[in-house]
Every structure is written in C-alpha cells, then in structure tokens.
Amino acid sequence: xxxxxxxxxxxxxxxxxxxxQEAKDSLVQGNxxxxxxxAYYSSFHSARALLYAKNFREQSHRGLLxxxxxLYHREIPESLLQAFGDAMSMREAxxxxxxxxxxxxxxxxxxxxxFLERQTVFSGFGERRPPGKQAATQPNNNSSFSFxxxxxxxxxxxx
Numbered sequence: 001x002x003x004x005x006x007x008x009x010x011x012x013x014x015x016x017x018x019x020x021q022e023a024k025d026s027l028v029q030g031n032x033x034x035x036x037x038x039a040y041y042s043s044f045h046s047a048r049a050l051l052y053a054k055n056f057r058e059q060s061h062r063g064l065l066x067x068x069x070x071l072y073h074r075e076i077p078e079s080l081l082q083a084f085g086d087a088m089s090m091r092e093a094x095x096x097x098x099x100x101x102x103x104x105x106x107x108x109x110x111x112x113x114x115f116l117e118r119q120t121v122f123s124g125f126g127e128r129r130p131p132g133k134q135a136a137t138q139p140n141n142n143s144s145f146s147f148x149x150x151x152x153x154x155x156x157x158x159x
Contacts, residue, residue, distance in 0.1 A: 023038035040090065043088075047084065051067060083111040085114055
C-alpha cells in the first residue's frame with residue numbers, strides 16, 4: 001500500500017510541477033485566464049500529494065485546504081495557506097465568472113511556486129527534504145479526527 005501511495009504522491013507532485021510550467025508558458029503567451037487556472041491546479045495537485053503522504057484523500061477543494069491547514073499547521077505558514085485559498089478564489093473567478101487579469105495570473109503563479117517549494121520539503125515525495133526532518137503526524141490539538149473525517153477520507157485499501 002505504501003508503494004502505491006508513494007507512486008501516486010510522486011505523480012501528483014510531478015503533475016503540479018508540470019502545471020506550473022504550463023502556467024508560466026501561458027503567461028508568456030498572454031493567456032491569463034488559463035495561466036490562472038493552471039497555476040491553481042499546480043497548487044491543488046501538490047496539496048493532494050501532502051494528503052497522500054499521510055494516507056488521506058480530499059473530498060473537495062475547500063476541504064483540501066482545511067485538511068492541509070490542520071495536518072501541516074506547523075510546517076506551512078498560515079500566510080501561504082491563505083495565499084493558496086486566494087489562488088483557489090482566483091481560479092474560480094477565472095473559470096466561472098471569466099474574471100481574470102495579467103496581475104492575477106502572475107500572482108497565482110507566484111503563490112503556486114512558493115506552495116510547491118514548501119510542499120516538496122514536507123510531503124516525503126520530494127528530493128529536497130532536510131535530513132532527519134519528519135512531517136508532523138498529529139493534528140492540531142485544538143481539534144479532533146472526527147472533524148477531519150468530514151473533510152477528507154482515507155483511500156480504500158488496494159491490492
């Protein structure tokens with residue numbers, strides 16, 4: 001099971017890196033709506049890798065953010081989690097409201113780059129994890145796993 005989870009986590013991380021590069025390419029081409037969407041999905045896939053590192057799976061985009069905030073509150077600064085939420089809102093505005101701009105696309109790409117960099121260190125799937133540094137395994141003491149079960153679930157056991 002761990003090998004399958006590691007494979008999936010690594011695939012998500014690679015997808016996040018690829019999406020970020022495509023977002024940068026779209027920025028150069030002046031396709032700001034698509035750059036905003038691609039940048040957000042880079043963060044989204046990277047954040048999913050964090051959940052896979054702890055053997056969880058998200059049930060929604062907002063739930064993913066809440067789960068990451070809960071599980072990685074010591075490793076990822078709140079300001080970066082807030083920025084991830086902002087990128088999510090920019091993606092929704094671009095996708096559903098056709099509201100986007102060059103500045104917004106650049107901001108989304110910058111947020112994503114910072115998030116991907118930070119996430120690589122703590123997921124266990126990246127090559128730049130500091131020696132001896134382990135990801136936290138306990139949720140914030142101000143809440144409980146019953147709260148977390150409403151946000152995400154463990155993937156089914158497979159062969």
